[in-house]
Amino acid sequence: MSKILSNPLFWVMTAVLLWLATITLIIARQN
Known part of the structure; x- marks a missing residue:
């Protein structure tokens, strides 16, 4: 989960x- 939250693309989406x-x-x- 932390790996997803640290992904900038996740926040952009x-x-x-x-x-x-x-x-x-x-x-x-x-x-």
């Missing part, structure tokens, strides 16, 4: 997923 989720929620609220 997490940030992208959180960003996409936020965009999806914003678009869903506008409709």
